[in-house]
Amino acid sequence: MQFNKGVKVALVASIIGVGSTSLLPGLAYGETNSSIPQGEQNVSSSTQKNEIATLTQIAISGATLNQSFSPNLKTYTAMVANDVKEVQLLLKSDDQNAVITVNGKKITSGVATTLTLTTGKNDFLIKVADGTEINTYHLTINRQQSNQNELQALTLSNGKLSPSFQSAITSYNVIVENEIKALTVNAKAKDEVAKIKVNDKQLTSKGASVNIPVGNSNIVIKVTAENGEVKTYTIHVTREAAKKEKSASQTTAKTETKKQTSKKDMQKEKKTPATKVTTEKHSFIADKTRAGKNKMEVKTMKLASRKTAAQSQTQSPSQFSAKKMKSTTTATVSFNQQTQSEQRTAFSNSKTQEKASTAILSALATSHGTWNKAFQSDEFTYHVKLSSNVSSVKISATPTYADASISIEDSTNNDITFGDQQSKKIISVVVKNGDDQKTYVLVFNKTIKSKDTDDHTEKIQKQLQV
Structure with missing residues (x-):
């Protein structure tokens, strides 16, 4: 059975039921020219095709990317200082349907998120997805390593550091x-x-x-x-060196000797008649005087005693007793006057010494160098050895008394500078407290490399480079 073309088009329209009856004339038009206009094909194709989502912005707080951002550039790096432990990262996409993740964690477009940094390299993988299509960006943030190499505290199990610890003093x-x-x-x-x-x-x-x-x-x-x-x-x-200690045997022997001497003295006192008490008293005073007191008073006392004994034969007992008492009193007064004079002299010397000690240091140290001996307040000259690469030294001085003043010659803020070829320098540290003054002397000896040695070294290095 034969059907013409017009019948075929009518059957298709009735079976599928697509469009409205107004399309039918078109389809009919397509009988002689069945192709769709080219412009209509392009519109349909662009509507069905999806573009891949991209980022439109990458920004880091406190850091600059190594290159200007572009959606088509996928790798970026940035550098931050060691004290930066975290940064704020801002990512943005114009695609409202885009899903953005950083190392697998979802973030919101246009909203900053916090990233924690460790020292060294920190890698972040950024993905932008819209459906099944994914764009991937790589971001590396380098946090510099710390250059902090100072001590916060320093203590010893025994002894006291001089000067007191400070991080800047070495x-x-x-x-x-x-x-x-x-x-x-x-x-x-x-x-x-x-x-x-x-x-x-x-x-x-x-x-x-x-x-x-x-x-x-x-x-x-x-x-x-x-x-x-x-x-x-x-x-x-x-x-400190070990102190010499007396042996136990020597100590015991001396103790026994003292005990025996004490017993003998007690026995002599028991045997001594009562009439000899005055003589023993004079003898006792003479012994003390011979130990460092006035020897002339001892002779006077002895002469007075002898004279009194000679006169006792011709004078009455009452006269003898009165003169004897007068002689003893004169000697005792003279002796007491001598003792008081010595005490006044010792007290005066003590005050003078105490006054002189107010202009001393309790600590003296240098930032570089090896000292020939440990600092002591009553030692005033020291030698300090410096290595050849030292160009300046800081001197730290602490007075024993707070009202004392300190001046360090040839220094700027207590800093001493050395020339390249300066092998020796003598610095005076002057301490003043009122009329008192003490001067501590530091003799710096610096090792100097000869110019010939440096030239020879440079020549060898050039030969090796060639």
Whole structure:
């Protein structure tokens, strides 16, 4: 059975039921020209195709990207200082349906989110998805390593640091008794990631035990920052020599001798007649005088005693007693006057000495250098050895009395500078307190490298480069 073309188009329209009856004339038009206009095809194609979602902005608080942002550039880096422990990251997309994640965590477009940073490299994977299509961006934030290598605290199990600990001062002195054979060093760094070594041994939570020989020795403390920079603190230790002790046998022998002498004296006193009491009294006074008192008064007392005894034969008992008493009284008064004079002199000397001691230091230290001996308030000259790379030294001086003033010659804010070829420098530290004045002298000796040696080294380095 044969159907014409017009019948076929009518059947299709009635079966499918697509569109309205107004389309039918078109379809009919398509009988002679069945193709759809090209413009209508392009509109339909662009509506059905979805574009891949992208970012339109990446911003970091307190940091700058290594390159200007572009949606088509997918890798970025940024650098922050060590003290920056977190940053605010802002991501934005113009696609309202886009889902943005950072290391798998969903964030909101146009709203800043907080990122925590560790020292070194911090990698962040950013994904922008719209349906099944995903755009991926890589962001790396580098946080610099710490250069903090100072101590916050430094203590010893025995002895007292001179001067008192300060983070900026790296040289200290301490004196311990001979009985102290070892010291326990405890130290704490300002930065918890810094490493501390005491005499090249790692410091533990229990501290570091260091054996101390008799005489002078050093304890070297090295603090290494996270970035590898090292700062060295040095404690100059002086352990006193052993004191000479008397043997037990010698002490016992002396005790026994004293006991025997005491018994003999008591026996003599019992045997001595009552008439000799006055003579014994004069003898006792003479013995004390011979121990450092006035010898002339002793002779006077003896002469007076002899004269009194000679006159006793011709004078009555009452006259003899009166003259004897007068002689004894004269000698005693003279003796007491001498004692009072000596006491006044000793008191005057004591006051003079006390007054002179108000212009002394309780501590004196330098930021660099090795001292020839530990500081003591009554020692006024010291030699300090410096290495060749030291160009300046800070002097720290603490007066014993708060009202004393200190001046350090040839210094700026207590800093002493050295020329490249200056091997020796003498600095006076003057302490004044009223009329009192003391001067401490520091003799700095610096190791100087000869110019010929430097030229020779430079020549060898050039040859090696060639």
